[in-house]
Amino acid sequence: MFLRTIGRSHLSGVLTLAMLIVSSVTLASAAETSDVDESWQVIHLSGKRIGYGRVVMRKVERGRETVYTTDTEERVSIRRFGQQLKIQSKTHTEETADGQLLSYSFEMKNPPAQTTESSGRVEGTNLIIESSVGGRVQTKKMAWDATVKSPAWQDRSLSDSPLKPGESRSFKTFMPEFSKVVNVRISADDYRIVKLYDGSEKSLLKVSVSQSILPGIAMRVYLDEKGESLRTEADLLGMVTYTVPREVALQEIAGEELDVATNTLIRITDPPIDLHGQKTAIYRIKTKGRNPAKFLPAGGTQTVTSVDSETANLTVSSIQPPKNIQPSRNQQQEYLGDTQFLQAKDARVQEHARKAAAGSLDPGTIAVRMEQYVYKELKKKNFSTALASAAEVAKSLEGDCTEHACLLAAMLRVQKIPSRVAVGLVYAERLAAFGGHMWTEAWLDGKWVPLDATLGKGGIGPGHIKLADSSLSDDGPALVTSFVPLMNMLSNVTIDIVSTEK
Numbered sequence: 001m002f003l004r005t006i007g008r009s010h011l012s013g014v015l016t017l018a019m020l021i022v023s024s025v026t027l028a029s030a031a032e033t034s035d036v037d038e039s040w041q042v043i044h045l046s047g048k049r050i051g052y053g054r055v056v057m058r059k060v061e062r063g064r065e066t067v068y069t070t071d072t073e074e075r076v077s078i079r080r081f082g083q084q085l086k087i088q089s090k091t092h093t094e095e096t097a098d099g100q101l102l103s104y105s106f107e108m109k110n111p112p113a114q115t116t117e118s119s120g121r122v123e124g125t126n127l128i129i130e131s132s133v134g135g136r137v138q139t140k141k142m143a144w145d146a147t148v149k150s151p152a153w154q155d156r157s158l159s160d161s162p163l164k165p166g167e168s169r170s171f172k173t174f175m176p177e178f179s180k181v182v183n184v185r186i187s188a189d190d191y192r193i194v195k196l197y198d199g200s201e202k203s204l205l206k207v208s209v210s211q212s213i214l215p216g217i218a219m220r221v222y223l224d225e226k227g228e229s230l231r232t233e234a235d236l237l238g239m240v241t242y243t244v245p246r247e248v249a250l251q252e253i254a255g256e257e258l259d260v261a262t263n264t265l266i267r268i269t270d271p272p273i274d275l276h277g278q279k280t281a282i283y284r285i286k287t288k289g290r291n292p293a294k295f296l297p298a299g300g301t302q303t304v305t306s307v308d309s310e311t312a313n314l315t316v317s318s319i320q321p322p323k324n325i326q327p328s329r330n331q332q333q334e335y336l337g338d339t340q341f342l343q344a345k346d347a348r349v350q351e352h353a354r355k356a357a358a359g360s361l362d363p364g365t366i367a368v369r370m371e372q373y374v375y376k377e378l379k380k381k382n383f384s385t386a387l388a389s390a391a392e393v394a395k396s397l398e399g400d401c402t403e404h405a406c407l408l409a410a411m412l413r414v415q416k417i418p419s420r421v422a423v424g425l426v427y428a429e430r431l432a433a434f435g436g437h438m439w440t441e442a443w444l445d446g447k448w449v450p451l452d453a454t455l456g457k458g459g460i461g462p463g464h465i466k467l468a469d470s471s472l473s474d475d476g477p478a479l480v481t482s483f484v485p486l487m488n489m490l491s492n493v494t495i496d497i498v499s500t501e502k
Helices: 153-160 347-357 363-377 390-396 401-414 479-489
Strands: 036-045 048-062 065-080 083-096 101-109 116-123 126-133 136-143 168-175 180-195 201-211 219-223 229-234 239-244 280-287 302-308 311-317 419-428 433-444 447-451 464-470 493-501
Touching: 036 065, 153 168, 180 219, 180 229, 201 229, 311 464, 347 363, 347 390, 347 401, 363 401, 363 433, 363 447, 390 401, 401 419, 401 433, 419 479, 433 464, 447 464, 464 479
Parallel strands: none
Antiparallel strands: 036 048, 036 239, 048 065, 065 083, 083 101, 101 116, 116 126, 126 136, 168 180, 180 201, 201 219, 219 229, 229 239, 280 311, 280 493, 302 311, 419 433, 419 464, 433 447
């Protein structure tokens, strides 16, 4: 059977688990004809074992109906700046023999954050989804396409009709982790000699996997003659999973755990410099085998110029928050609404917003006061949480960059200031390196103005390189898609400072 390692990964501080184990839309290890089939995997990142996965598939007879149930569990343990981060996720799906989804449930635990839960059931032409983020329960109805397959369907389909070299297939599947329908394409190459977890080698069919929720993240799955996946690889920090016996998967992680924060820093050869105190900076960015101009957004603080197929010059200019301006005319609910991650209607979030505004009516002044308020109030910089919602942060008053960004964005919306979060890189002078980061943008005086409550400087200088943004709306793209450009930047990339201007 095949491990669907669709874990969550975000970035915080440098790289949160939000893109630690990002999706591995996985292919299947062949489903046996027996009533119960179990498979175990070990998960490696950057050459170190960080956890394990387990998949159990059952064939259940319910009266005259045959139902297939699949239970997937993944556990990972890493460190970020020395603090331990543990994530456990469980998914249960039920489907018909032809792959029609009947129901699902998903839960993710990442203490100290509250458990994230989601469940759904197909009723006629609709999928009814109930989810809980930060203790807030929400129910929504989603139009259901009967051609969309259950996430476990490909396991049995590949067993019944194995892929042949040169063959490709495309289909749609539902991902419970993101409550999204995803387009998947699998393409078989040819048989290759592949090294397995125990050091042995075997001839396996190499299969490439791509899916629409994380474009640009290539995956390779190696199947034996029965269609069983024995090894998977993803272009994300050297992510590799191996199918192993149960006792091997459950072995304790020996030695020091992988620190994804320090392990993903992009070192700068130039001497340390106060980039955040500059007015403008020009960077030369090189990405091996890819054109960085394709995933460096232009506009706002950034101007991008392509140098060649692997090099681009990026000019970043600071935008200071304006003062004495009129309230925003941007009334798009996407940037003002109360969402599962940005709970602007939460009583604690509203109280923090009231205290931070301190009676001011000027949107620019309010935005800066809120940025500095969050910076001061979140005294415990906790790197053990991947991503907590604004309501959770308003209560705990701890977290790293993702928590600072979410709380600030929600507080801005309380004051009717449109907001969104930005994902990218931030320069750490003491490390002379760039690392993954999240901050906030507020719509002020007709433009998006960046604010960083993690730094609390009243705006930002050119030490931030933006790669994506998200409104964190409930109906928008999955948050994980905002981290794709960052993941592309964290491998085979060099950044040089060409010049700066005060």
